[in-house]
């Protein structure tokens with residue numbers, strides 16, 4: 001074993017274990033038996049799970065995989081997704097249960113029950129129909145984080161019109177490209193929303209995108225901020241003039257299990273975003289089942305909060321479809337964690353007695369940077385499970401989260417999945433799995449994954465490779481909208497017969513799974529394979545570091561050279577040569593001299609998308625001293641200028 005490999009296996013050889021308490025395990029929704037039951041007969045397992053949905057017509061066949069990789073699940077079955085999320089709970093006498101506690105950023109609040117939400121969705125469905133929207137028509141939704149966004153999505157689902165939610169932080173250009181790709185003829189938007197203490201406009205981007213797209217006939221506009229908007233007569237309509245006056249009675253019609261539910265665009269390796277298509281029954285089953293098993297949902301008492309944006313798949317699956325299908329009470333928060341103060345999230349948990357928090361590691365690291373004193377001021381004792389999603393959570397962030405938010409008594413679930421998988425795939429089960437900081441652990445019951453080498457051969461424990469999914473699953477993407485060839489090519493060609501996720505992963509000595517980041521983030525340093533994530537983990541394990549992003553910059557001699565961008569914690573001062581030296585040595589000590597960054601740049605911010613992902617591509621441009629590429633998907637497009645300026649002034 002080379003020194004690097006030895007060092008890497010040391011880093012992943014995490015000794016800490018957090019076992020479920022016997023009391024928790026005894027009351028958990030899922031037991032260890034589920035894995036074997038699912039593996040024994042997968043179609044039978046999924047058929048049993050599908051009973052949790054309400055069907056208008058039962059399926060004839062669980063899975064048709066004869067045209068692989070194009071799957072059809074619950075063939076012949078029919079249901080209505082909105083009925084499953086709303087009416088059936090009202091019919092079961094739960095109309096008074098709270099569906100959402102909405103917390104606007106300025107402090108305005110709304111409490112919406114299942115009955116009220118059902119009425120609102122019926123009104124919106126009637127309005128869309130009166131505007132000529134029919135089953136199969138695509139509807140673009142470009143909204144802030146307000147209840148009407150959810151109402152709009154469910155109204156689309158109710159009438160069988162696939163929605164495409166375009167994240168409110170995207171530019172007019174990005175919105176336009178998505179409208180073109182899925183040929184949406186109606187856009188639902190708002191005047192604006194609140195972010196960082198101020199109204200942020202949305203309507204101008206819609207106007208700009210539509211100035212060259214006369215084929216969009218209708219724009220439905222929610223009044224949220226009251227800011228001035230331009231108005232195109234004949235095209236634009238206020239939500240409150242239409243939806244609020246529509247009938248609250250609307251008969252949901254059954255749709256085929258494979259009827260398209262939505263298209264969500266996600267970036268691929270090429271410039272053109274991919275429209276990931278999800279269909280009705282299988283997707284809803286995936287969200288519903290995983291929210292119940294991974295968060296050990298007790299729908300009659302839990303207050304559940306996914307702190308993500310609805311414009312991202314996490315919001316679709318775990319703010320909208322999973323929670324509503326299960327009759328969950330959720331929190332919906334409009335704004336940023338620091339508005340108007342850095343304790344806002346903890347204040348919300350305290351106020352609503354939130355039991356379950358689900359968020360991204362990048363936010364957790366931001367909280368680490370702000371300091372543990374902030375959450376310590378609030379009562380977080382209502383929490384029973386805390387989750388992580390979106391990127392590998394480094395052991396230090398995991399421990400910080402567990403200690404300062406979970407108070408060492410609450411299980412942490414690190415959940416791996418993708419826009420494409422529709423719902424969670426690899427995660428601990430809180431009543432079953434002993435958690436290891438930094439590991440996503442095991443595929444959920446019914447899900448089959450493997451880690452393979454270049455030749456597609458399963459790797460032994462203690463080795464790394466490519467993560468693949470070896471069996472189809474109900475919530476899988478069905479295709480890339482309008483591009484079956486790209487679907488086959490992107491996901492199914494690298495390892496024929498298996499879905500290639502694009503992620504590197506490793507099995508530790510116990511056979512548990514660690515995610516190592518996208519394989520495009522894997523660097524090759526002098527012939528040694530190093531993951532950006534592992535070096536970031538090493539950096540963040542230094543108490544002076546709040547957050548780190550590592551990129552592999554092209555290097556003539558070594559292939560790639562490691563360049564790190566580091567945000568220091570406030571108590572570490574503002575940097576200087578000695579800290580850079582200390583951090584390089586720290587990484588060398590943690591992983592090995594080979595992992596020592598060539599360069600460490602101390603920065604104040606990192607470039608992130610609105611969904612919280614660090615845009616390493618842009619950092620790579622800086623590291624390789626190139627003009628910075630397309631910044632349109634950044635949450636704050638000024639960050640790159642600040643990084644450049646900071647580097648120039650310290651050089």
Ligand code: WTA
Pocket residue numbers: 266313314388389390391392393414415416417418419420440501502503515516517518611
């Ligand atoms: C990464 C978000 C490590 C991964 C739901 C994946 C993760 C991509 C984790 C999908 C995790 C997500 N640990 N990496 N727990 N969760 N990822 O489509 O690289 O926005 O391929 O879906 O995020 O991102 P997407």
